[in-house]
Amino acid sequence: MKNDLILANVAKHITLDQDEVHYFTSLLKYREVEKGASLLKEEDVCTTLSYVHSGALRAYYLGKYGKESTIMFAIADWWVTDMYCFLNCLPAMTYIEAIEESYICQLSKEHFDQLLAEVPKFERFFRILMQNAYTREQLRIIQNLSQSAEERYRNFLQKYPLIAQQVTQKQIASYLGITPEFLSSIRKNLN
Amino acid sequence: MKNDLILANVAKHITLDQDEVHYFTSLLKYREVEKGASLLKEEDVCTTLSYVHSGALRAYYLGKYGKESTIMFAIADWWVTDMYCFLNCLPAMTYIEAIEESYICQLSKEHFDQLLAEVPKFERFFRILMQNAYTREQLRIIQNLSQSAEERYRNFLQKYPLIAQQVTQKQIASYLGITPEFLSSIRKNLN
DNA sequence: CGTCTATTTGAATGTACTCAAAAGCGGTGG
């Protein structure tokens, strides 16, 4: 059944009884996003948290002169949103688009708050989710500060081999903070 | 009383009754760290989470050829640890040292786990703490990817005016990911 | 097949680094 994936994801950290499963799943809304479509545009108020059931999404920031900076990729079994804006009910700073046809499962901010109030176990679940996100971002910062572009690229390939297959080099370059041209030259000199 | 500060910090997000206050404070250990002393060295297993009562600390990564990368500064009312290693009971990847004489309050991993088990409200507290840490790091990544060194420096001054007064330029440079020499030249050209 | 975008290549440029030396500053001991 379609909820199996997300329930397995939740079960990694907390154990729900039948009622809680029903309540939780009743709050979810499934949605298909076709390749290239936007889930979130800058200045839309970001009202949903999404779990990726299948497909691949990319969150990016659009800077001056149209320069894109990829914040994260989200493939199957990842959660994605503009977290800051979601939590604070603010207009988004980022864009989220489908890299390929995706099937996602959304929780609105309203339902998110209700869920935490009704089933406090989810405080634990989201604590762990946030924890993992925090430590992941911190590691990324350390690497951005301490490693060369080539090392960062090697690292990316090693850490996210699945993602590396699903996205373009241009997108990887914007995740690493370099130009596609430079990534191309790094690849040429790799071996 | 010395627990007032940390209790006020906790009270920002959750409300404790008398018993919970007593239980929580019974788990804390206060400690003085003199200027220049290390709280955590690379490869020590990171077993404590610290709340800064007064003073200033710095967490940094030591890369190849001795290059330091500052991960975060922690002044009064901040929490600090090597979060990844703390949560997973691993040897630290980072160093934490006192920039000035500091008075901190520590929670061991064991007590941290007990606290979450005994007083589930703290799941909420730490969820919000992790959330804030995550969104802060994410914003830092966006800025690192999209802004010039000068913009990042201006931003730092604006966002952390107190910290900027307590730390050296060399330390700020290592937080921004540039050399002290280059920061110096940025400052010369500021106005 | 034609169009659009991604990738590669190379030359010129700019941003940030390295190295070295001088100047400034804070703390310590005589």
Added chain:
DNA sequence: CCACCGCTTTTGAGTACATTCAAATAGACG
């Protein structure tokens, strides 16, 4: 209280890493 020491900050010259721009090639998709 001053002189000295160690560390930070500044300055400048030379260099390396990464970008921009332009053009050619390759791939993806209708």
